[in-house]
Amino acid sequence: MICCLNPDCQNPINPDDNQFCQSCGNKLVLLKNRYLPIRPLGDGGFSKTYLAEDRDKLDEHCVIKQLAPQIEGTKALKKARELFEQEAKQLQRLGQHPQIPTLLAYFEEDQRLYLLQEYIEGKTLEQELAEAGPFSEDKIRDVLFELLTILKFVHQQKVIHRDIKPGNIIRRPASAQGYEKKTELVLIDFGIAKQLRATVMANITGTTIGSFGYVPMEQMEGGKAYAASDLYSLGTTCFHLLTNVHPWDLWKKQGYRWVNSWRKHLKQPVSEQLWWIMDRLLPESYQHRYQSVDQVLEVLELQSAPPANPSKSTSKYHESFLNFL
Structure with a gap:
């Protein structure tokens, strides 16, 4: 054909x-x-x-x-x-x-x-979600590790992806020739990527930069994107995969207020550590989120959740988390 x-x-x-x-x-x-x-x-x-x-x-x-x-x-x-x-x-x-x-x-x-x-062979995470339902915490952690590793490289090249969502992440199957890993996530669609600290195109009527529900406030209203903007989109992606609730459905009713109550949509319990990470990926204001991939990886690689009040801790958590509050 x-x-x-x-x-x-x-x-x-x-x-x-x-x-x-x-x-x-x-x-x-x-x-x-x-x-x-x-x-x-x-x-x-x-x-x-x-x-x-x-x-x-x-x-x-x-x-x-x-x-x-x-x-x-x-x-x-x-x-x-x-x-x-x-x-x-x-x-x-x-x-x-x-x-x-x-x-x-x-x-x-x-x-x-x-x-x-x-051409990347495989299924998108959106397709996986539709076929198998909400992801487990272990599966979400795997997604976070792989995507953060990719984003670290992308951000080092002074590029922001601007459209991270389940439909733009493909899981390459084990049968893909030349790849040793059992599976491997691939980030696609850099069509609206933009250099760090640069503003988006202005005055193009009818153009949406990013996908509704996954787009942070600064990108939606101000046309700006930072490393923290991609991290917000990664957070909404993980939320969608964890709950099978599309963030756009919540945004239409509550605007960005939905991020303050994301936990009530969970279908299964998750660790305090993942709660902490999600809470720092999803704030409406980009200044209150993680500011770099390395900050998220540092938390993700710890073996347990951070303390409720790091400012009173003298442990490793004090050094790792105090700057994130």
Whole structure:
């Protein structure tokens, strides 16, 4: 099968021998005489993604990302192109990490921009949640360790992901060739990533930076993102996986006040240590959250929960937690 790359096509799947789309009449193409689109994967406000085969690599699967902004106006379109190019540059730099997709190519063809990247086999954590229900605390701890390790690398490159959520985390199966670990989480979709301390694009009507429910206050209202912003999104992701309650459902009723009572939605008890970590990931104000990945890892690696009042402690906890209060 071959897939039509007209972003407005309603029925893009075609037989291999078709030269033109049977639905919209658009010419069917082999990008760069190499990449064959075979089916749609998804779409967002800026782009559409397709599963493809790389004819130069024995039909190995890869992902085509096509710039298809659902916005109007010269200024907005120019900004969308800048962000798309920025994504390619960031993937080129971040792709050194084995748990971030590798950039394969970036080019313009038939007046459209395309980004080609590694295809990650596996299921998203959103799919896992739908199939198996709420995660156990042990499983959440594994997610935290792996994601924090990835985010440490990302933040060291002066990049903020800005859209961490269960649907953007893929668990690569043990059968994936070349990987020794039993499973491995991969963080995808850096399409709205932004350099540290930089503000988001301004005045693009109808554009949401991040996914509703997982977006912190400073990102939603002020258009700014910090390391603590990604940590908030990681906290809401863990909350969703622990409870099977979508944070957007709570936000629609309570706004950011829901973070003050997240514990009442738990389906099973969790340790005081995890309570502490979640309480420091989820504050509405970014100044009251953990400020770096290392701070979270330091707490996560301890064998028990911190004391209720670290200021009165003379133990290791005093040094580790006093600065977080």
